[in-house]
Amino acid sequence: MQPEIRACLHDVLQAIEETESFFAGQPLDFMFYQRDVRTRRTTERNLEIMGEAVGRILKLAPTFQLSNARQIIATRNRIIHGYDTVSDEMTWSIVVRHLPQLKQEVLALLAEA
Numbered sequence: 001m002q003p004e005i006r007a008c009l010h011d012v013l014q015a016i017e018e019t020e021s022f023f024a025g026q027p028l029d030f031m032f033y034q035r036d037v038r039t040r041r042t043t044e045r046n047l048e049i050m051g052e053a054v055g056r057i058l059k060l061a062p063t064f065q066l067s068n069a070r071q072i073i074a075t076r077n078r079i080i081h082g083y084d085t086v087s088d089e090m091t092w093s094i095v096v097r098h099l100p101q102l103k104q105e106v107l108a109l110l111a112e113a
Contacts, residue, residue: 011053016046018042051075054066068098
């Protein structure tokens with residue numbers, strides 16, 4: 001694996017783990033997420049970082065296998081360019097449904113390298 005790709009995967013992993021840390025020691029609670037503007041904004045920022053890192057990976061290796069890579073990039077673009085169309089429900093869904101799977105996949109890719 002190219003060092004640049006490995007670095008981008010580490011960036012994705014760091015953004016996921018930082019997002020997870022916002023909920024450490026407590027159940028994943030949508031109402032908490034929705035009420036806490038700092039958690040919402042930093043979660044959105046971490047999704048932007050993930051999308052940018054995945055985009056860089058695909059520029060370096062267009063056939064790189066990462067589940068939902070195009071959706072991750074599309075989410076980044078939507079947050080940045082269509083910020084007014086990003087709902088708390090959409091972001092929350094990504095956090096609870098997709099980030100755990102992405103984390104496992106990234107960990108496996110890093111372990112292979």
